[in-house]
Each structure stands twice: as C-alpha cells, then as structure tokens.
Amino acid sequence: xxxxxxxxxxxxxxxGRISILNCDYTNSMFDxxxxxxxxxxEGPTFLISISSIKDxxxxxxxxxxxNKSAKHLSLHIVPSQPGDSAVYFCAAAPRGAGSYQLTxxxxxxxxxxx
Amino acid sequence: xxxxxxTPKYLVTQMGNDKSIKCEQNLGHDTMYWYKQxxxxxxxxxxxxxxxxxxxxxxxxxRFSPKSPDKAHLNLHINSLELGDSAVYFCASSQAGQxxxxxxxxxxxx
Numbered sequence: 001x002x003x004x005x006x007x008x009x010x011x012x013x014x015x016g017r018i019s020i021l022n023c024d025y026t027n028s029m030f031d032x033x034x035x036x037x038x039x040x041x042e043g044p045t046f047l048i049s050i051s052s053i054k055d056x057x058x059x060x061x062x063x064x065x066x067n068k069s070a071k072h073l074s075l076h077i078v079p080s081q082p083g084d085s086a087v088y089f090c091a092a093a094p095r096g097a098g099s100y101q102l103t104x105x106x107x108x109x110x111x112x113x114x
Numbered sequence: 115x116x117x118x119x120x121t122p123k124y125l126v127t128q129m130g131n132d133k134s135i136k137c138e139q140n141l142g143h144d145t146m147y148w149y150k151q152x153x154x155x156x157x158x159x160x161x162x163x164x165x166x167x168x169x170x171x172x173x174x175x176x177r178f179s180p181k182s183p184d185k186a187h188l189n190l191h192i193n194s195l196e197l198g199d200s201a202v203y204f205c206a207s208s209q210a211g212q213x214x215x216x217x218x219x220x221x222x223x224x
Binding site for chain 1: 149
C-alpha cells in the first residue's frame with residue numbers, strides 16, 4: 001500500500017520553463033513533507049521541506065505547496081535548468097517523531113531540455 | 115568532506131553468503147537509518163537507531179541485523195543472502211527534521 005504516491009514517473013521540461021512535480025499521500029498522520037533530489041549513483045539529497053502548519057515554502061527557484069485537504073503537495077522549479085535533471089522523491093514523516101521515519105514515493109525523473 | 119559514507123559502493127556476492135555494509139556519519143547526528151531501494155525504485159526504511167538504540171525495525175527478515183557500535187556508525191549485516199536481497203541500500207542520518215544520505219551500496223546477489 002503506497003502511502004506516498006508520485007504518479008508521474010517522468011517529466012520533460014524546456015530550459016527556462018516551470019517544472020511542476022506532484023505528490024499525493026494517504027496517511028493523515030503525516031505532517032512533515034520533504035523533497036529529495038537524486039542523481040545517478042548518488043544518495044538522495046535534501047532539497048526543501050514543509051510542515052503541515054504551512055501551505056507554501058520557498059527557497060530560491062524551488063517552491064513547495066501543500067494542500068492538506070487534498071493530501072497533495074507539489075514542487076515548483078522555476079526557471080528550470082539542465083542541472084535540475086534528476087529523480088525527485090517526495091517523502092513524508094508522521095507527527096511527533098522523536099524518531100524520524102520517512103516514507104518515500106517512487107520518484108519522478110525530471111529531464112530539463114536545453 | 116563526506117557527511118555520510120558507506121562502503122562498499124558495489125557488492126557482488128553469491129547466494130548463501132554473509133556480507134556487511136558499513137556506514138559512518140561525521141555530522142554528529144543522533145539518529146541513523148538503513149533504507150532499501152528495490153527494483154521498483156521504492157525507498158523503504160529498514161531500521162532506525164537513535165543513540166545506538168534500535169527504534170524502528172520494519173518487516174525485515176531477521177537475516178538482516180544492524181549493529182551500532184557508536185553513534186557515528188551503523189553497519190548492516192546480512193546472513194544467507196538471497197537473490198531477492200539484490201537492491202541498493204542507503205544509509206542515512208538525521209537531526210532536526212532532515213535526513214542526509216550516503217551514496218548507496220548496490221548489492222547484487224548471483
């Protein structure tokens with residue numbers, strides 16, 4: 001049972017345009033959400049996060065939007081650059097973690113075309 | 115300076131063997147993890163240790179045994195390897211709501 005779903009396995013975007021990566025979750029106990037970026041043969045690296053008390057968090061070209069009622073979050077990258085080409089994982093963690101358990105989606109492979 | 119390092123990067127071994135993957139973090143984090151990325155690309159948590167104590171143990175066969183000699187190390191021992199154990203294994207550490215991952219160990223069981 002996938003608690004975190006990224007329904008688009010891949011996405012191609014022209015350089016300079018906006019990339020929008022989507023993520024849905026089913027577990028209402030999740031209250032902290034993260035995006036990770038992964039290059040081939042490397043581990044995932046943290047990109048941006050959002051807690052459930054917010055609906056938007058922005059960091060440079062990256063913005064994450066959270067719609068709690070729809071259990072949906074999205075990552076916007078604007079403008080997209082060729083170096084953004086990677087696999088992006090959405091992850092979620094339950095509230096109250098002294099421990100910290102991430103549940104990951106399957107990832108979306110973003111290709112930014114020069 | 116590598117924050118979370120795991121060795122080896124690649125491991126090819128025969129069924130039935132016992133192998134270990136080592137992980138070290140120099141971030142001073144209290145919590146460390148092992149994740150498995152299977153052939154379907156799911157990243158699933160296997161174990162979590164906080165201050166050398168096991169706090170999460172997902173439904174993982176008991177052939178997999180984590181060992182944490184100190185806060186900076188979390189090693190993964192796998193006994194009697196099976197074909198289905200082939201995957202990429204990621205070590206991670208976390209503090210204050212953010213996890214840092216190692217580069218992964220690609221395990222191939224033949």
